[in-house]
Amino acid sequence: MLERVGVADLDALFADLPAAMRDPAIDLPPALTEPELIALLEERAGENADASKPNFLGAGAYRRSIPAVAAHLTSRSEFVTAYTPYQPEISQGTLQSAFEYQSVVCELTGMNVSNTGLYDVASATAEACLLATRATRRGAVALLEPIHPGTIEVVRTYTRGAGLRVDILTSVDAVSEEHACLVVQQPDFLGAIVDLEPLAEAAHASGVLLVTVADPFALGLLRSPGDAGADIVTGEGRDLAGAPAFGGPSLGLFAARTPFMRQMPGRIVGRTQELHEPPEGGEPRTGYVLTLQAREQFIRRERATSNVSTAQSLIALAFTITVQALGPRGLREAADLCYQRAHDAAARIAALPGYETPDRGPWFQEFLVRGPVRAAELSQRLRERGIGPGLDVSSRAEPEAREALLLAVTEATPDAHVDALVEALAEIGADA
Amino acid sequence: MSALRPGGEDFGARLSFDRGGPGRRAVDVPTWTGEPTPLPDAHLLRDSLRLPELSQGELVRYYTALSARNYGIDSGTYPLGSCTMKYNPKVDDLVASLPGFAAAHPQAPAEDAQGTLRTLLELRRGLAEATGLPAVSLAPAAGAQGELAGVLMITRALEDRGELERRRRILVPDSAHGTNPATAAMAGFTVTQIPTAADGSLDRATIEEELDESVAAVMVTAPNTLGLWEQGIEEVAGLIHDAGAYLYGDGANFNAIMGRVRYGDLGFDVVHLNLHKSFSTPHGGGGPGAGPVCCSEELAPYLPTPVVEECEDGVVRLTAPERSIGQLQQFHGNVGVLIRAYAYMRALGLEGLRAVSGQAVLNANYLRVLLHGYYDLPYDRPVLHEVVFSGSRQRREHGVRTYDIAKRLIDHGFHPPTVYFPLIVEEALMMEPTETEPPEAIEALAEAMIAIAEEAERDPDTLRAAPLTAPIGRLDEARAARRPVLRWQEAEAEE
Ligand SMILES: Cc1ncc(COP(=O)(O)O)c(C=O)c1O
Numbered sequence: 006m007l008e009r010v011g012v013a014d015l016d017a018l019f020a021d022l023p024a025a026m027r028d029p030a031i032d033l034p035p036a037l038t039e040p041e042l043i044a045l046l047e048e049r050a051g052e053n054a055d056a057s058k059p060n061f062l063g064a065g066a067y068r069r070s071i072p073a074v075a076a077h078l079t080s081r082s083e084f085v086t087a088y089t090p091y092q093p094e095i096s097q098g099t100l101q102s103a104f105e106y107q108s109v110v111c112e113l114t115g116m117n118v119s120n121t122g123l124y125d126v127a128s129a130t131a132e133a134c135l136l137a138t139r140a141t142r143r144g145a146v147a148l149l150e151p152i153h154p155g156t157i158e159v160v161r162t163y164t165r166g167a168g169l170r171v172d173i174l175t176s177v178d179a180v181s182e183e184h185a186c187l188v189v190q191q192p193d194f195l196g197a198i199v200d201l202e203p204l205a206e207a208a209h210a211s212g213v214l215l216v217t218v219a220d221p222f223a224l225g226l227l228r229s230p231g232d233a234g235a236d237i238v239t240g241e242g243r244d245l246a247g248a249p250a251f252g253g254p255s256l257g258l259f260a261a262r263t264p265f266m267r268q269m270p271g272r273i274v275g276r277t278q279e280l281h282e283p284p285e286g287g288e289p290r291t292g293y294v295l296t297l298q299a300r301e302q303f304i305r306r307e308r309a310t311s312n313v314s315t316a317q318s319l320i321a322l323a324f325t326i327t328v329q330a331l332g333p334r335g336l337r338e339a340a341d342l343c344y345q346r347a348h349d350a351a352a353r354i355a356a357l358p359g360y361e362t363p364d365r366g367p368w369f370q371e372f373l374v375r376g377p378v379r380a381a382e383l384s385q386r387l388r389e390r391g392i393g394p395g396l397d398v399s400s401r402a403e404p405e406a407r408e409a410l411l412l413a414v415t416e417a418t419p420d421a422h423v424d425a426l427v428e429a430l431a432e433i434g435a436d437a
Numbered sequence: 438m439s440a441l442r443p444g445g446e447d448f449g450a451r452l453s454f455d456r457g458g459p460g461r462r463a464v465d466v467p468t469w470t471g472e473p474t475p476l477p478d479a480h481l482l483r484d485s486l487r488l489p490e491l492s493q494g495e496l497v498r499y500y501t502a503l504s505a506r507n508y509g510i511d512s513g514t515y516p517l518g519s520c521t522m523k524y525n526p527k528v529d530d531l532v533a534s535l536p537g538f539a540a541a542h543p544q545a546p547a548e549d550a551q552g553t554l555r556t557l558l559e560l561r562r563g564l565a566e567a568t569g570l571p572a573v574s575l576a577p578a579a580g581a582q583g584e585l586a587g588v589l590m591i592t593r594a595l596e597d598r599g600e601l602e603r604r605r606r607i608l609v610p611d612s613a614h615g616t617n618p619a620t621a622a623m624a625g626f627t628v629t630q631i632p633t634a635a636d637g638s639l640d641r642a643t644i645e646e647e648l649d650e651s652v653a654a655v656m657v658t659a660p661n662t663l664g665l666w667e668q669g670i671e672e673v674a675g676l677i678h679d680a681g682a683y684l685y686g687d688g689a690n691f692n693a694i695m696g697r698v699r700y701g702d703l704g705f706d707v708v709h710l711n712l713h714k715s716f717s718t719p720h721g722g723g724g725p726g727a728g729p730v731c732c733s734e735e736l737a738p739y740l741p742t743p744v745v746e747e748c749e750d751g752v753v754r755l756t757a758p759e760r761s762i763g764q765l766q767q768f769h770g771n772v773g774v775l776i777r778a779y780a781y782m783r784a785l786g787l788e789g790l791r792a793v794s795g796q797a798v799l800n801a802n803y804l805r806v807l808l809h810g811y812y813d814l815p816y817d818r819p820v821l822h823e824v825v826f827s828g829s830r831q832r833r834e835h836g837v838r839t840y841d842i843a844k845r846l847i848d849h850g851f852h853p854p855t856v857y858f859p860l861i862v863e864e865a866l867m868m869e870p871t872e873t874e875p876p877e878a879i880e881a882l883a884e885a886m887i888a889i890a891e892e893a894e895r896d897p898d899t900l901r902a903a904p905l906t907a908p909i910g911r912l913d914e915a916r917a918a919r920r921p922v923l924r925w926q927e928a929e930a931e932e
Contacts (some may be wrong), residue, residue, distance in 0.1 A: 006876055010802040010819075016797035018802060018819065021666035026702045028791075031566050034559075036786030039528050046780060050537025052552030054545065062542045065767055072464045074493055078500040085530075088520050089723040092853050093539040094844065094907035097449065098507030099722035102500070105453055108925035111767070112487055118923050121723065124578035127767035135623075155767035162741070162763035164588060165623035198481055226476075229692050230481050241767070250533075251553045252543030252768025253578070254725035266921065272723065276449075276928055277917035279910040281902065283446075290451035292909045296917040302619035303858070304680055307628040312619035315579040315713065317771075319721030329453055330463040333488040337615030341476075348474035367477035396544060416466075 031171055035368030059422035063371045063413025064194070065126075065153050065241065066249045067195035069222065070339065071323075072415045074332040076247060079323040089272070089315065093294045099318065100293035103274040105238035106325040113328075115218075115231020116260035120271035123313060126218060127156045130188060132270040132311055133216045133237045134262070137186035138169055139310075141214065145170035147184040149177060149204070151194035151403060156157040156218060161187070175205045175402070186214040186237070190232060192223055195403065195411060196371030205234025221245060221258060221328075223369050225340035233348030237261045246323035256320040266297065270311030273297050288334045343370050343416040350414040350423045357427070359434040363405035373398070373409040376430065377437035380408045390429040414432030448506070449909065453499055454925040457491035458691070464493065480792055487926070506908040508852050510696065514878045516804075518823045518855035518867025519662060519691050521714035523797075526784065529718065529777040535566055538776060544769035547754040550770065553752035553772060557745045559733065560779040564731055567782075567790065568708055569701025572737035574744045575729045575757075580689050583728030584620040584656075585707025589762040590707055590732065590739035591654050591683045592624055597760065600681065604653040607685075610639055612663060612859040617656045617687060626653060637663045644673060648680040658687040659705075660694065662859040662867070664801060664820035674704025691715040692871075693798060693822035695873050696791035696814070699729070707732040708915035716778035727774040741765050746870075746932040796820045796872035804870050807883035811890045823869035825862050832864050837893040837900050839864040843894070847904035849885035 012018055019027065037045065054060075080087075083098055090096030090103075093244045103121045110119035125127040134146040146169060148157055161171050174180065180187050187208040189355055191199045205215045216237045217230035224230075232240045242256030243249070261269060275296030279289035302309040331339055347370045355362045359377030380399040387394035395412035414423060476482060491499070505930065508515070515522035532538075541550045564813055575582035583638045584805040589608070595601040607621040610631045618628045639657065641648055648655075655677050660666050667673070674684045686700050686708035692715040700708045713726030720726070732740065742764045743755035749770035755769060785793065798821050805814070805824040812826040828839035843866070857865040870879050893900055922928050 006799060006803050010799065010806055012819075013801075018795070018798045018821075019694075021668055021819075022694065022698045023671055023703070026698050027670070028697060029699055029702060031696060031699070031787050031790075033563055033566055033787045033790070034783060036789050037783050039784070042528060042780055042784055043532060045783070046532035046538075046556070046776075049537060049552040049556050050532075051553065052536040053541050054549035056536060056540030060542060062544050064544050066543050070466075072501065074463060074497060078497065080530075081501070081504040081509040082511040083504040084508045084722055085719045086511045086525060087507050088515065088517055088522055088720045088721040088852075091517070091855075092508075092843070092847065094904050094909055095506075095508040095847055095852065096722070097908055098503040099508070101449060101452070101503055102722075104924070107923055108452065108454065109488065110563075111924045111926060124771075125584060125766040125768070128578070128582070128765060153767060155764060155790050158742075158764040159766060162589065162765060163585075163623075165762070166592065166626075168625060180569060198477055200481060215822070219831035224483070225486070226482060228481055232483075237810075248539035249542050250539050251541040251545075251550060251772040253764065253766070253771040254773050255578075255771070266923075273921075273923060275917035276922040277913045279909055280913050283910060284905055287446060289913075290447045290909055292912045293449060294912050294917050295912050296914070296921060296923075298918075302615035304615070305619070308614050309615065309616035309619040309622070312581040312585060312616045312623050313579075313721070314581045314614075314616050315711075315724040315726040317578075317721075318723030319724045322722070326496070326500060327489065329489050330493070331466070331488075332462050332490050334490075335462055335464060335466050336488065337483075337486060338468075342466060342469050344476070345469040345471065347475055349471050349629075351878040352472075352474075361447065367481060372798045382629075385735060393542070393545070393549070 012074045020151065020281060025335060028214055052436035058391055059108060059425045060083040060395055061395040061426065064396045064411060065155065066252060067244045067370065067415050067417065069244045069245055073326055074330050075323050075326040078326050079319060084322060085319060090295060090409040093292060097292060102276050102322050102325060104276060104293050106321045107274060109325050109328050110258055110260050113221050113229065114260045115229030116238050117263040117271060118266045119260035119268050120273050122317045123257035123259050123271050124316060125255035125257045126239055129239040130156050130218050130257045131160045134160055134164060134186060134238050135270050136237065136265060137214045137216065140265060141185040143183060143185040145172055145183045146186050147172045147174050147180050148188040149174050152190045153194050177204050180208055180211055180213055182211045184213045187215045188216045188218060190218040192220060192369045195406060196368040197374060198227060198367040198369055201230055201233035202234060214254045222340060225336035226344060236279055242320060246320045251374040254317055254320050256317045268299060268310055269300065271313045271316060339416050346416060346418065347414040353427045357431050357434055359437060360430060363409060365405050370415050371411060371413045373405055374412055375409045377434050380410055383433065384410060385431055386433045392426055392429050452925050453489040456499060457495050461489055461490045461492045463491055463496045464586055466890060475919060502878040514874055514882050515851055516854050516868045516870050516882060517852060518869040523717055523871035524873035525717050525719040529780040532780050533773045533776040539907055541788045547752055551753060554745060556776055556779050558747055558753050560775055561745050563782050564729055567695060568731045569699025569730035570708060571734055573729055573731045574739055574740040575775050576741045576743060576765050577709065577725060577728040577730060578726040578766060578771050578917045579726040580709055580711040581620060582617040582765055583730045585618055585623060586730045586741045586762060586765060587685055587707040587709055588620055588624040590736050593739040593760055593762055594736055595653055602753060603650055606651050607653055608647055609657040612660055612661055612861050613656060614662060614687060638672065641665050641673065645676060648676060648682065652680060652682045654683040654685045656685040656687060658690065660690045660821045663816050663825050664823035665816060666821060671703045683718065689714060690822060693794055695794040696787055697794055707736050712774060712778040717781045718774045718777040725771040725774050727778060743769055793872050800870040800872060800874055804868055804879050804883060810884055811887050812866065826866040827862050827867055828864035831893045835893045835897045837897045837927065839866055841900040841903060842889055845889045845900045845903035846885060848906045851882055851885060
């Protein structure tokens with residue numbers, strides 16, 4: 006090959022690179038064989054906390070029961086090792102699956118158009134804010150507390166370039182005609198189920214779009230945001246796709262009402278037909294293509310609706326298969342089971358002397374616990390007993406969060422873990 | 438429906454929603470046997486949910502049939518230029534899914550995630566070494582998000598210098614990937630397009646002319662999208678710095694120069710890498726990826742949050758740089774992809790990385806000489822990792838477009854190259870064989886391309902009708918955009 010290419014050695018191929026800077030000293034660890042690599046990473050993985058121990062962290066990432074079939078199908082190498090489907094004739098697997106995903110997301114959210122997914126919930130929500138400011142030509146966005154702090158952070162990062170103002174509201178009364186959108190989390194960051202309809206009405210009265218950041222699993226039970234008046238819905242799909250994996254790969258759901266279709270960020274798949282009859286005769290067959298591409302960076306460049314190119318397709322596939330494996334009844338049942346188990350755990354804790362679960366109205370899977378000792382100490386004592394204590398939210402402004410821990414119990418939290426938690430809290434209470 | 442021809446005649450017409458039947462299900466959900474808690478008020482609850490009802494066997498057959506209608510790098514050669522479709526070692530998938538990594542909660546205290554964090558720390562250090570840029574954030578989820586991070590870092594730095602008001606322009610070559618101008622605009626800058634010089638390189642004269650006090654940065658893809666090295670980029674870097682602007686590097690083509698030259702040594706201020714290309718993590722049909730940003734000491738305080746840091750107590754933690762542009766995601770990026778990239782780096786070591794870039798470049802040049810004379814080569818000189826041909830001769834002489842050539846390649850069993858990009862090459866056919874294709878595969882690809890060139894003379898109509906052997910023929914893209922059907926609910930309403 007070298008001869009055919011006309012060079013004496015590989016180095017000659019790099020002759021254009023500046024000679025003085027060529028082949029620098031680079032300090033990388035020596036190469037490992039496959040068995041060595043596996044041994045090293047098994048050891049590393051073992052340095053993480055034992056995942057079989059009780060842990061009640063939620064706050065944006067929840068333990069779910071994922072049907073085995075989701076990981077199985079998603080690991081088929083024709084899905085895993087394909088690129089973005091630029092050649093539809095040999096990418097119908099990716100494209101038709103993405104159309105399934107869009108259909109599922111529209112059904113859950115009550116929206117008309119979904120893209121094929123963005124990076125994660127927070128960046129998707131930031132894109133929703135950018136869309137809203139383009140659509141309304143307004144220069145500020147409003148986020149309603151309690152909302153995930155990560156969402157606020159990312160909205161700030163993304164809107165910095167456009168010079169938008171980000172207002173954090175504690176009441177919908179503060180929404181005004183200066184705002185392009187009102188962003189509301191469902192369930193909210195402290196776990197409560199939000200009645201979206203009055204918020205939609207208040208927002209719309211000032212010409213403000215309602216963006217709902219919804220947990221798609223909870224939507225198995227809860228009214229769809231679209232039905233309640235939302236204009237754009239975002240969400241995090243990771244938990245229905247697989248393990249938390251320290252937060253990623255994640256999956257940002259993004260769906261909107263039809264008027265915003267041509268303003269959407271990201272890829273969209275559409276259904277169409279063959280241009281010609283098949284060679285063996287018969288009607289043109291149905292197929293799927295990337296569509297509405299006039300919005301995208303590779304065509305519009307600096308006038309694109311977003312710079313997104315590679316996103317999270319494989320995670321969207323796993324998400325779709327999980328939801329479809331559960332089906333309409335299974336998803337509802339799983340969400341219901343989650344609700345029941347969380348409420349049962351909360352009731353057991355509230356019944357312990359010295360404990361309360363501050364009431365913020367109806368809630369889904371996450372609740373506040375205040376104990377006989379301060380939150381930091383409660384957290385520490387639970388950790389000493391081998392229990393992941395949830396998130397200390399005592400620095401938040403909401404009065405209910407004062408000296409409280411935020412705990413999540415889901416359909417996938419083992420019974421024994423809840424028992425261990427209740428027992429540990431009782432002991433800590435008895436010591437106090 | 439035959440198992441050997443998965444899908445039957447109009448497979449696409451029937452979605453999962455149109456299959457199965459009422460009451461069927463793929464999995465069961467445990468029943469709650471404890472004391473039931475009443476559900477919230479009905480107006481907060483959903484009253485309908487239309488999802489498919491399939492048995493598990495039906496669901497598996499449906500998605501298995503779909504997978505058979507896909508082509509991946511495991512199926513065959515995938516010379517998609519700029520996308521670096523190389524074979525992905527399976528061990529990388531295996532280690533990323535080890536239970537200890539998979540179960541880590543993103544909000545876990547650092548002490549509970551030391552295995553993950555130490556792995557990320559070592560990846561960070563390796564990337565800093567390999568790029569010659571000392572500071573790295575692994576947070577960006579893909580190349581485009583890395584670009585956004587890098588440009589926002591420049592924004593912050595200019596703000597601190599009190600020059601942001603004045604420096605409102607970013608210079609971007611016309612050969613750049615679309616994400617570059619889109620990112621610059623998203624970050625609030627105006628884009629000035631710089632034409633490519635006749636030899637395929639950055640037009641120095643125009644850059645010098647444009648470089649004034651209104652320029653914030655110059656975004657350069659190195660090697661560029663023609664597969665060519667920007668000779669003298671280190672001098673251009675000097676000019677850019679003298680003018681008070683920054684040099685942004687699109688490092689999506691890092692695979693061509695790994696181990697051979699470093700962005701930091703050349704004077705780049707900030708660069709993003711595409712680990713899902715250069716570091717071989719599988720592309721998943723469109724992600725997840727990872728697009729770390731690597732930068733100079735000067736820009737380090739602006740890196741996105743989090744960065745991975747080993748603290749004095751020996752514990753590895755996620756920290757926020759002092760003047761960080763902020764978070765890009767709710768949590769810490771596509772960690773599973775980062776673990777794969779780490780495994781890839783550890784399997785190779787420095788010699789391995791050099792061997793990768795060497796073989797990638799040799800393979801691209803081999804393809805170049807094999808196809809020389811059959812297709813036009815607008816920039817006819819040795820290349821790095823990819824080579825851009827043009828189908829203009831075929832178009833001019835036989836009325837066959839690059840589009841047709843690409844579709845015909847499918848019939849020969851290959852994935853087509855990237856077409857119509859970069860925009861500066863007419864009828865572009867951008868080919869990147871990558872280092873993992875053996876010589877026989879490159880020869881077979883070249884033979885197919887040559888056969889197609891000959892067919893273009895003899896039988897152009899066949900090319901225009903191609904592909905003839907794919908699971909589905911050419912699709913009506915205009916119809917899809919004109920009358921959008923974007924979900925099952927609409928498809929159903931149509932019928
Ligand atoms: C040269 C170049 N720059 C940037 C990108 C964007 O990277 P990503 O798709 O990961 O966002 C790509 C690939 O799409 C590319 O090839």
